[in-house]
Amino acid sequence: MLTITDLRKSFPSPEAGGQPVEIVRVARFELAAGQQLALRGESGSGKTTFLHLIAGLLAADAGRIDFEGVDVAALGEAARDRLRAERIGYIFQTFNLLQGYTVLENVLLGMSFGSGRMDRGHARAQLERVGLGARLHHFPRQLSTGQQQRVAVARALANRPRLVLADEPTGNLDRRRGQEALALIREACAEARAALLLVSHDQDVLGQFTYVRDFADLNRPAAAGTA
Amino acid sequence: MTLPLILYRSLRQHALSTLVTAGSIALAVGLLMVVWMVKAQSQRAFVETSTGFDAVLGARGSRLQLVLNAIFHLEASPGNISSADFEQIRRHPAVKAAIPLAVGDNYRGYRIVGTLEDLFTKVEYSPGRRYAVQPGGRVFAGAAHEALVGSFAAERLGLRLGDTFQPYHGLVFDPANQHEETYTVVGILEPTNTPADRVLWIPLAGIQNMKGHDPKFATDLSAVLLQLRTPQAGFMLDMMYNRQGNRLTFAYPVGAIIADLFGKIGWFDRVLALVAYLVAFVAAGSVLASIYASMSARRRDLAILRALGARRHTIFTAVVAEAAVIGALGALAGSIVYGALLAGVARIIRAQTGVAIDVLAVHPVLWIAPLAMIALCALGGIIPALKAYRVPVAETLAPTS
Numbered sequence: 001m002l003t004i005t006d007l008r009k010s011f012p013s014p015e016a017g018g019q020p021v022e023i024v025r026v027a028r029f030e031l032a033a034g035q036q037l038a039l040r041g042e043s044g045s046g047k048t049t050f051l052h053l054i055a056g057l058l059a060a061d062a063g064r065i066d067f068e069g070v071d072v073a074a075l076g077e078a079a080r081d082r083l084r085a086e087r088i089g090y091i092f093q094t095f096n097l098l099q100g101y102t103v104l105e106n107v108l109l110g111m112s113f114g115s116g117r118m119d120r121g122h123a124r125a126q127l128e129r130v131g132l133g134a135r136l137h138h139f140p141r142q143l144s145t146g147q148q149q150r151v152a153v154a155r156a157l158a159n160r161p162r163l164v165l166a167d168e169p170t171g172n173l174d175r176r177r178g179q180e181a182l183a184l185i186r187e188a189c190a191e192a193r194a195a196l197l198l199v200s201h202d203q204d205v206l207g208q209f210t211y212v213r214d215f216a217d218l219n220r221p222a223a224a225g226t227a
Numbered sequence: 228m229t230l231p232l233i234l235y236r237s238l239r240q241h242a243l244s245t246l247v248t249a250g251s252i253a254l255a256v257g258l259l260m261v262v263w264m265v266k267a268q269s270q271r272a273f274v275e276t277s278t279g280f281d282a283v284l285g286a287r288g289s290r291l292q293l294v295l296n297a298i299f300h301l302e303a304s305p306g307n308i309s310s311a312d313f314e315q316i317r318r319h320p321a322v323k324a325a326i327p328l329a330v331g332d333n334y335r336g337y338r339i340v341g342t343l344e345d346l347f348t349k350v351e352y353s354p355g356r357r358y359a360v361q362p363g364g365r366v367f368a369g370a371a372h373e374a375l376v377g378s379f380a381a382e383r384l385g386l387r388l389g390d391t392f393q394p395y396h397g398l399v400f401d402p403a404n405q406h407e408e409t410y411t412v413v414g415i416l417e418p419t420n421t422p423a424d425r426v427l428w429i430p431l432a433g434i435q436n437m438k439g440h441d442p443k444f445a446t447d448l449s450a451v452l453l454q455l456r457t458p459q460a461g462f463m464l465d466m467m468y469n470r471q472g473n474r475l476t477f478a479y480p481v482g483a484i485i486a487d488l489f490g491k492i493g494w495f496d497r498v499l500a501l502v503a504y505l506v507a508f509v510a511a512g513s514v515l516a517s518i519y520a521s522m523s524a525r526r527r528d529l530a531i532l533r534a535l536g537a538r539r540h541t542i543f544t545a546v547v548a549e550a551a552v553i554g555a556l557g558a559l560a561g562s563i564v565y566g567a568l569l570a571g572v573a574r575i576i577r578a579q580t581g582v583a584i585d586v587l588a589v590h591p592v593l594w595i596a597p598l599a600m601i602a603l604c605a606l607g608g609i610i611p612a613l614k615a616y617r618v619p620v621a622e623t624l625a626p627t628s
Contacts, residue, residue, distance in 0.1 A: 052621045057534060078538050085536020096531045096624060100240040105232060112229040113536035159536075 001195055002031040002054070002163060007063035007073065009049055022221035023049050026063070029218055033162070036186060036196040038206050041215030047199040050219065051165045054197070055088050056080025068162060086114035089156030089194065091185065093168035095148050097140040103127060103151050104136040110158035126154040129191075130184060146177040153185055157192050164189050166198040170205055182208055233532070233545045234552055237525075244517040245553055248510075252557025255510040256600050257564025259503040263592040264565075265572050266496045268584040270489045273299075274482045276582050278421050278452075279352045280326075282461055282479035284308065284316055284468065285450040290478035291488055297328055297450040298481060299422045299580055300338050303398055304330055307447035308475060316451055321460030324350060326452040329434040334392050336400040337380040339427045341434030344368070347375065350454070352419055364388055364414030370432040375414040379424035379581060386412050392427075396439055407438050420583035455479075507600060510557065514550050515607035522614050529615050530623035543616045550608025551601050558597035565593075 005028055010020035023046040031037055041047040052058040054065055056072050059080075065072035068087070072080060084090075089110075097106050107123040127133055130150040132143075140148050149169065156164055166185060170178030182205055189196040198205070199215065206212050238245045278298055285293040288305025295302040317325040329341035347358040347366045360366060360375065367373035376386050386392065390412045396404040410429060418424055435445045455461050461479040468477035478484055529542055566586070573584050 049621075055534075057621045057624075078540075081533070081536050081538045084534075090534060092534075092624065096527075096534065098236075098528055098531055100236045100528065101232075105236070109229065109232070109532065110535055112232075113532075113538075113541070116229070118228045118232075155535075 001033040001035075001068055002029075002197075003064070003066040004029040004054070005064045005066070007050075007053060007065060008061045009046075009053055009058065010061055024053060024219055025221045026050065026218050027220070031163075031195055031197055034190075034193050034195055035211065036189065036209060037198070037211040037213065038209040039197070039199040039213055039215045039218070040201065040206050041199055041219075042201050045215055046219050046221065047215045048167055050215070051090075051167050051197070051199060054163075055090055055165055056084050082114070086159060087162045089159065089161035089164040091149075091152050091156045091164065091166040091169045093171040095140075095152040095172070097148055097151055097155075099140050102137045102139055103132060103143070106140070106151055107155045107158045110155035111160075114159045123154075123158055126158050127151070129188065130154045146173055146181065149173060149177075149181045150184065153181070153188055157188050157194065160192065161194050163195045163197065166196065168200055168202075169198065170200070170202060175204065178202070178205065229537075230541075230545060230548065234549055237545070237549050238552065241517075241521050244521065245556070248513050248517045248553050249557040249560060251513050252510040252554055252600060252604065253560035253564050255503070255506040256558050256561025256596055257568055258506055259500075259596045259600075260561070260565040260592055261568040261572065262496070262499045262503045263596070264569055264588065264590055265584070266499075267590055267592075268586075268588055269576060269582070270486070272576075272582045272584045273485045273489070273580075275353075276421055276485075278423060279350050279454065280452040280481060281455045282453040282464065282477060282481065283450050284312070284453060284475060284477050287474055287476050290476055290484050293450060293476055293478045294481055294484045296330065297452060297478075299582070300330075300340065300426055301422075301580065304449040305476070307444060307449060308451070310446040310448065312475060313448055313451050316453065316464075319464070321456055321463060322453055323456045324454040326350065327431055327448045328450045328452060329431055329447075330398065330449045331434060331440070332394040332396055332406065332437060333398055333400055334394050334427055335384060337384060337425060337427055338398065339374075339394050339429055339434065341429050341431040343431055346428075346452075347416075352421055352423065356419070358419065358423070359417040360414040361417055364412075367413055367428065367430050370430050370436075372408055372410045372433065373413040373429065374410045375416060375428040376412055377416050377424040377426045377428070377581070378418040379577070380427055381412075381415045383578075384427075386415070386427075388412055388415065394437065396437075408433075420577075420581075422581035425581040507603065511554075511600070511603040511607045514553050514604045515610055518546065518550055518553075518608060518611040519614065522611050525615070526618050526623050529618045530620045533618065533620040534624055539616050542618070543612045546612035546615045547605050547608040550611075551605040554601040554604025555597075557604070558600050561597060561600070562593075 004026055007024060007026045009024040010022045012018050013021040039047055053060050060073035063073055104123055107126055108118045112118050127136060130153055132150055169185060170181050173181055200206055283293050283297045286306030286308055292302050292305050296304045313327050316322055326342060326346045332339040344366050351357050367375050391409045393409050394406045396406060464477050465479055468475045569586050573586050577583055
């Protein structure tokens, strides 16, 4: 479903005097439909950039990101936005909920940019699925951290994605809530038949996955000054 | 549904600045419409207020002063004319009706005008409309010490049927200059929305024979209001009094003389309009500034929306639409400001001149001004929208790892 070949991304670095420094260089990576895979990586290893490239939030410098027959790396920004809106769900470490919108509206917006429709029934069902059926009209600030993460999960699945990308999704939760959140993400993805690509440095999280890969083995950027 | 939701939430989140900005737009739109409408409506009302007469004959002087004095009961009379002059014009074959006026006294600032009963029984003050006396009252009789009071003056002075008053000498109220005569209110006029509403009418002989007035001029008049049989008669009399004679002034046509006055004070309207335009531009600028200033607070939300799949142009449209909606809210409130301001201005004009302007009149400015303001606000929204358009999503959203 997802095949990445020779993917590269550099950013200008102040330390290198504004010269581009390569952050991501992935020769090959594959993820099967419905597969749940965890990437182990330390802070600053470029794994967020890797997820942003797959989601189309960043444009690749080179390489292919073949997602269900479409080369995301070759798409223009508008087409990447559309693809993300329609087929990809993203769970952020910091949740990134819209603070001025209710829980229900956050989930509705998660589905509206793809289809252009707001299916309230589906949004409600997603929130009930994550145990927030009674909090539809609350604002994020009125919820606990764990509840906010569940809203983020419901929102990521609202557009019926084929792929869910999760960036340190339990990083802001305590251990018990982290475990609950992780179980919820995994179950929800399995129910929705969405593939899950999760990055984390937390051994407790990584231990839950059958498939775990070391991002350091995958990502081999050129040393500064050689990119 | 997405755009309305984003607009609604954004306006709610920035409710205070939305309200303040919409308020300044409301003032701008209201002011703009009032300036236009007061100009258009007052000009129309004054030009049409002929009180049923085509011309005024008075002492040699300014035609405008003559009209203001005899028709609008403003300004002083340029001088007196003799009863012989009145008789001459009254008998002229081109004259349909001639009503003499004598001014020079007031009651607590409201003018007392001496005239004949004919004004109230034979003249239509506007086509198809005659003066009417409120139930229980009547027009003053002959040379009696009786008064017929205009509705506005009666209301303001608290005069009712049977009340008595002592006139004061002069057109300006001076408590030290009270006449000895006592007049009884025998009738109150129904409102006419003309300057007649502000006048206390008494018999012509009353003013002429008031104690303290010089008996030498007892038969003199201030002016004669004239209805002519044909427009040609007006030109003929104009030639006779203004070109060939040099004692009297024949003011004709009444409407054109007032229109000329508005032409002369046109610069004032233009200054007011300029002020209103400036206010409108400042208001549109405040939309730009308030949205632009909140852009750093909005960056994260915009980046989240982008991450959820919102395209750049959707974000751009949302910001421009927000500016337009603030403009629309302001324009809507502006119509309330307009209504209140115009009603206030109309009251002042009514109180000062007796002329009623139509506050419900329709004019293209009533839809052009709000629409132009909305467009101007949307235009002001483009600059912050461009900033929103350029928000870098990945950089704004996440600490990289």
